[in-house]
Amino acid sequence: MSPARTDHDARRHDVSEAVWRVLAEHGFGGLTLRAVAEAMGASTGLVTHYFAGKRELVAHALDILETRTRERPxxxxxxxxxxxxxxxxxxxxxxxxxxxxxxxxxxxxxxxxxxxxxxxxxxxxxxxxxxxxxxxxxxxxxxxxxxxxxxxxxxxxxxxxxxxxxxxxxxxxxxxxxxxxxxxxxxxxxxxxxxxxxxx
The missing domain is CATH 1.10.357.10 (Tetracycline Repressor, domain 2)
Structure with missing residues (x-):
């Protein structure tokens, strides 16, 4: 795997963790591109590199929720x-x-x-x-x-x-x-x- 791909996957993992933190603290009502960026200590532009808008962000959040539900004890x-x-x-x-x-x-x-x-x-x-x-x-x-x-x-x-x-x-x-x-x-x-x- 190329270093660039590794960096991309690591950054996407960081984004996903930030999405989960926002969800856990504020729920879907508080899930915005800006809130995710703030949770990462990054710019909104970085988050929009992964999500074109709120719809994609919500879909990804539901995927995370489904995965965590499936993998829970x-x-x-x-x-x-x-x-x-x-x-x-x-x-x-x-x-x-x-x-x-x-x-x-x-x-x-x-x-x-x-x-x-x-x-x-x-x-x-x-x-x-x-x-x-x-x-x-x-x-x-x-x-x-x-x-x-x-x-x-x-x-x-x-x-x-x-x-x-x-x-x-x-x-x-x-x-x-x-x-x-x-x-x-x-x-x-x-x-x-x-x-x-x-x-x-």
Whole structure:
């Protein structure tokens, strides 16, 4: 790899780190080319070398957010079925300072995604991937007899994700009433209600 290419990649990494710092501190509302430049201690002209405008900057920020979400530490999955489903739900919830910050950024991105067709499509695809992960765990739980045989994995995955995101929003807006231990209790209560009657 040529030195010029190495320098370019290193500088782009610096830009990406600055984008993340701005997101973490100010959310998407404060994400501007000028704010990223200030976070780097650089000129706005340097940032515009990588992003032609706010649209490209936001798209890159969402890519960073997706990557950090995918690479974040995960709950250990003790077994397939409902234990795996529980781990997937807990992975989404704002149970730690890092996961709380990440959820705040995701929620802050919704307005942008709803108003931009490309971002809308990307978010739609992301939520379908999440539901697919939940569907796989639900299918295992049904085969293991933890859920009723008539349970519909597609509809149940939609229900689980709706519960999870509703809890995320409540925990972000009312953290004192929804501390991590309470979120976990609510999750366990919710999952218990899904169980096959013989396993309750």
């Amino acid at each position: 995960r709950q250990k999955t003790p077994a397939p079925g409902l234990p795996a489903l529980r781990a997937h739900v807990l992975d989404i919830l704002p149970l730690t300072p890092d996961s709380t910050a990440m959820n705040r950024i995701w929620v802050g991105s919704w307005d942008l995604a709803l108003s931009d067709p490309a971002l809308f499509a990307a978010q739609t695809a992301r939520y379908e991937r999440i539901r697919e992960t939940l569907r796989a765990a639900i299918g295992d739980a049904r085969r293991l007899g933890e859920l009723p045989a008539e349970a519909d994995p597609v509809r149940l995955a939609q229900t689980v994700l709706s519960f999870t995101h509703g809890l995320v929003v409540q925990a972000l807006f009312d953290p004192e009433r929804f501390p991590p231990e309470h979120q976990i209790r609510l999750t366990d209560d919710f999952l218990a209600g899904l169980r096959h009657p013989e396993n309750q």
